[in-house]
Amino acid sequence: MSGRYLRRRLANGAALTVSVLLTGFALFFLGWILFVLVEKGISYVNLPLFTQSTPGAGIDGGGLSNALVGSLLITGLGILVGAPVGVLAATWLAEFGARRRLTMIVRFINDVLLSAPSIVIGVFVYGIVVAPMGHFSAWAGAAALAIIALPVVVRTTDNMLQLVPDQLREAAIALGAPRWRVTLSIIYRASLSGIITGLLLAIARIIGEAAPLLFTSLGNQFFSLDPNRPIAALPQVLFNYAMGPYDNWHHLAWAGALISTLFVLGLMIVARLFSGRKR
Amino acid sequence: MSEDTSASSLSASVALATAARLRRGRRYDAVFRWGTQVFAWLVLLVLGAIIVVLFHGGWPAFQHFGAHFFVSSAWNPVKNDYGAASSILGTLVTSAIAIVLAVPISFGIALFVTEIAPRWLRRPIGIAVELLAGIPSIIYGIWGLFIFAPWFSDDIQPALTNTLGRLPWIGQFFQGPPIGLGWAVAGFILTIMIIPFIAAVMRDVFEVVPVTLKESAYAIGSTRWEVARKVVLPYTRIGVIGGIMLGLGRALGETMAVTFVVGNAHDLHISLFMPGNTIASSIANEFTEADTLMHRSALIALGLILFAITFVVLALAKWMLARMERAQGEST
Numbered sequence: 001m002s003g004r005y006l007r008r009r010l011a012n013g014a015a016l017t018v019s020v021l022l023t024g025f026a027l028f029f030l031g032w033i034l035f036v037l038v039e040k041g042i043s044y045v046n047l048p049l050f051t052q053s054t055p056g057a058g059i060d061g062g063g064l065s066n067a068l069v070g071s072l073l074i075t076g077l078g079i080l081v082g083a084p085v086g087v088l089a090a091t092w093l094a095e096f097g098a099r100r101r102l103t104m105i106v107r108f109i110n111d112v113l114l115s116a117p118s119i120v121i122g123v124f125v126y127g128i129v130v131a132p133m134g135h136f137s138a139w140a141g142a143a144a145l146a147i148i149a150l151p152v153v154v155r156t157t158d159n160m161l162q163l164v165p166d167q168l169r170e171a172a173i174a175l176g177a178p179r180w181r182v183t184l185s186i187i188y189r190a191s192l193s194g195i196i197t198g199l200l201l202a203i204a205r206i207i208g209e210a211a212p213l214l215f216t217s218l219g220n221q222f223f224s225l226d227p228n229r230p231i232a233a234l235p236q237v238l239f240n241y242a243m244g245p246y247d248n249w250h251h252l253a254w255a256g257a258l259i260s261t262l263f264v265l266g267l268m269i270v271a272r273l274f275s276g277r278k279r
Numbered sequence: 280m281s282e283d284t285s286a287s288s289l290s291a292s293v294a295l296a297t298a299a300r301l302r303r304g305r306r307y308d309a310v311f312r313w314g315t316q317v318f319a320w321l322v323l324l325v326l327g328a329i330i331v332v333l334f335h336g337g338w339p340a341f342q343h344f345g346a347h348f349f350v351s352s353a354w355n356p357v358k359n360d361y362g363a364a365s366s367i368l369g370t371l372v373t374s375a376i377a378i379v380l381a382v383p384i385s386f387g388i389a390l391f392v393t394e395i396a397p398r399w400l401r402r403p404i405g406i407a408v409e410l411l412a413g414i415p416s417i418i419y420g421i422w423g424l425f426i427f428a429p430w431f432s433d434d435i436q437p438a439l440t441n442t443l444g445r446l447p448w449i450g451q452f453f454q455g456p457p458i459g460l461g462w463a464v465a466g467f468i469l470t471i472m473i474i475p476f477i478a479a480v481m482r483d484v485f486e487v488v489p490v491t492l493k494e495s496a497y498a499i500g501s502t503r504w505e506v507a508r509k510v511v512l513p514y515t516r517i518g519v520i521g522g523i524m525l526g527l528g529r530a531l532g533e534t535m536a537v538t539f540v541v542g543n544a545h546d547l548h549i550s551l552f553m554p555g556n557t558i559a560s561s562i563a564n565e566f567t568e569a570d571t572l573m574h575r576s577a578l579i580a581l582g583l584i585l586f587a588i589t590f591v592v593l594a595l596a597k598w599m600l601a602r603m604e605r606a607q608g609e610s611t
Contacts, residue, residue, distance in 0.1 A: 008505070015508075016395055022388060026411065026471070027407055032426075033419070037418070085318050091318075093319055106322050109322060113326060115525065118532070120329065120333070121329070123333065150325065180304075208414075208415025209415070211559070211563055214563055261415065264415060265413055265414070268413045
């Protein structure tokens, strides 16, 4: 009897130890990646990185200014389209769609789109934007990012609106407010921090995307703000430079990798704090 | 109306104004309701448009190569002869490696966070694991190419070749040149990338196990491991499988990280250490360079195949998690 007890205790101890080790194993990789990024990238984060454009093949020096601006531009355009569409779609799901078949289907499809391969979104946008226009453009890149941001916004906004207690809606309706008023002035306000969290997460998701930009916004060695022309984006420049043969390209890639990772992780932590504090 | 006293005429006009306001409110309500519904439809429209556009773009390849497209490993832009076999196989193999490794690790994390860790440690660890999911795919690729792959081929691969590689039958999977680029490295990096997704779902479903159920098991003398294995896991089985499918869906479609380290060769081979490719990496590498209609169409056809596979996997994941939630709703 006591031998069996001992065996169970040992099995328990072993399992718990392994689970602690596995957690450590996973977090070790987070630490390793962050350490490498800082170690390799920090010495190349300097002023020219933010003021000079991406260097061509075999040209010394240079920076990432056009890629940084390009990333902000297409991410901004993407959110500008994806966010309102997503918030309004989620509004219908949460406010008007209760117990309707369409709601079930849209939620289901949205969750599938949430994890859909971003490269396929790129191929899709190539087919509906780039091919008809006849050239690559920042518009196309922004369209791809908007489609990737959309399900993130729908999902988080939908969840947040559903968290608002129905008594709040009923109280507002009882005071004579029409439904649109209830939604705009009461429900949105009550769930504002949650909606903003969703937008921050959507930005964090799309600003690091490279795959859908390769054949939509393509890349541009020069500074550009024209949405009608190809534009450089940081993740896509990182891809080209890390794969390229030149040392200064690699240096820029490490520096860019460091700042984009810190930006994305910082955004996620801010989003986390934002939603945590209000709730 | 004219014979009414002024007081009642006032109340009548107030009533009229109220009625008008209510009517206007109802009209705006209808506009608002229909307006937002249009955007809900838009989500479905996006899905429909993706399928139509991919099908339309891939049609020339499907039509030209027929069913042979799925089994042929040819990939020759000069002769315009294309087959999807090596890309599909690479996608499945790298994802399989990732799932086999990520599931036990994720289970360990979920167990640690829900059952073992002191309360103050749970949130920081949860956030840290979430950050692992937040690191852009391109960063995993750069780290994988410059840091992980050389280390893997120098230190890990020889060890695997000398142990697992000596075994009969499965040994041939573990033999190959120490290049550092191939299915194994890609699969391993995918492992790290999908751990957060699987672990998060496992943690969430573990947390919904009724406390009374666990306490009953503790009360009859179960150890924590026994509770986890014989109470928590059976109770959450469907949710856990849903989480694994979600991770699988992520692994199948992952692009940039894989493109860096998979080696990008359209070959069929048996060694996990040989350079290969995946559907996503083929598209990422070749799409801008594809200047013939057939090359581009073959790549779009690959995209459709990838979309179809991930759609089925993710739909199954969703369905299982929904079933878990429903079962949850009924039992409480």
